[in-house]
Amino acid sequence: MPILWRMLIAQLSDTHVDLSRPAKAQALQRAVAHLNQLPLRPDAVIVSGDCAEHGPPGEYALFRERLAPLPMPVYVIPGNHDQRDELGRAVGPQGTQALDGFMQYVVECDPLRLIALDTHVPGESGGLLCEKRLGWLQDRLSEAPQTPTLIFMHHPPLVTGIQPVDRTELEGAGAFADIIRQHPQVRRVVAGHIHMSTVQHLAGTVLMTCSGTDAAWLPDLGQPAKVLAQQQPASCLLHYWTPADDLLTYTSVIGQYGLVTQHDGVQWI
Template sequence: MAIIAQLSDIHLAAGPDGEVDDGSGPVRALRAAVSSLLSLPARPDAVVLTGDLADGGRPDEYARLHALLSPLPMAVYPVPGNHDDRDALRAAFKDHPAVHESGTAPDAPVRYAVDVAGTRLVCCDTSVRGGSHGTMDDEQIAWLDATLAAAPDVPTVIATHHPAFPIGIRFIDDMRFRDAAAFVRVIERHPQVVRLVSGHVHRGAVGTVAGRTAVTCPSTYRQLFLDLTRPGRAAVTGEPAGFAVHLVTDTGVATTHFVPTGNYRPLMDVE
């Protein structure tokens, strides 16, 4: 069984002087998330980061991010979001060979596939330079189709920043994965895809894409207010930060847990 943890929407920010403050909210929150993840009785086999890792896409933000993630003993796989800069992200994770699979040309998509304890993790780049929405052009769709076709019998998890299903929060859906029909058709052709995981929403949500379960991950920093009215209010809440843990069995059964940040201990044993 593969255990894949998911951290998302870290939004590590630099101050006006260009330095990242160790005492700032997102830094403290990421430290807490890493500590919580390491306190799990069964440590994950890998961690996927589903975008908006740096708030401003600055090299110093990514350098600090890389340092804050260094206590994690397992492989870490980043995916860019709409706040990220592909080139700065790729440079910061130069010690992660998979991140460079799609090349080093300026603004090349950060996309790759890796094996995690018998499960395939396919990381797709839905970010758009200068935009908050997500998309995948024809070339990226063709890459995804070919990548999935290369391992039709291996249970597969697909990671993106933007979810390909409606959330119901107006301003998030305004920044949705646009023109997702081609992406959905690819998923339909590949039954080995057992879970789709995304960020962007700053809270846990569950939907379907091509008949498969798709989930979004809580933010390690701030959660968005659940306002499903129209036009709705764009606001953050005091809800606890968190992350997700995905289990995939050898037969392709997938389960997702949402975990609030905090080093929780058993209160009592139950029979």
């Protein structure tokens, strides 16, 4: 495979496609249209879980239908709302080196490497990285220590301070951080689940969470016992890698916006 000298990975999250709430699928449709009108087309799209609200086959059929206009590969993982087996049947095999029994795999996007982690626990809101999943991660990171790597997962190893949100935290987050700390090629850990846009330091790398496709929540930090959230425009993350600048992530508000020339290549206008 030829080396590409830039790589753009778009991240959508928490699409929650729901047959009884058409607004969710419409929001995904807007997000897909947004990605398709970007000036630089993403090389791949990742969807960081909660693809469906309940997980029957009909929701996943609609999820696939809404993603269909994307011409690039799309990689998905399950969130707590998903049914892992149904999602797997709908989207088919993902990536390479898949861990048996999980939607956990590698995508070689030379020169960037993507690692998908499966934090799903059937019937639970919280997430888990068990010994089997963490052992697989350790093996994958050990085999390519020089390759810049982006890890994506549903539940973030993050404590927000908003108490109801933190009740659905990720079990195994400490052991996960211990592994990440050993592998400086991990440029970014990205997640969904909390429907908020956040950035935090994590074990020598940067942890980011992506908003949902229908809205971003900004919580009232003064009232941590509640979730009092302002609904703000939904956004996606654009992870852009070049050899000179390594990995840079842009937050892109979902919508149709025109290009405005502000610098013509010679001077600012």
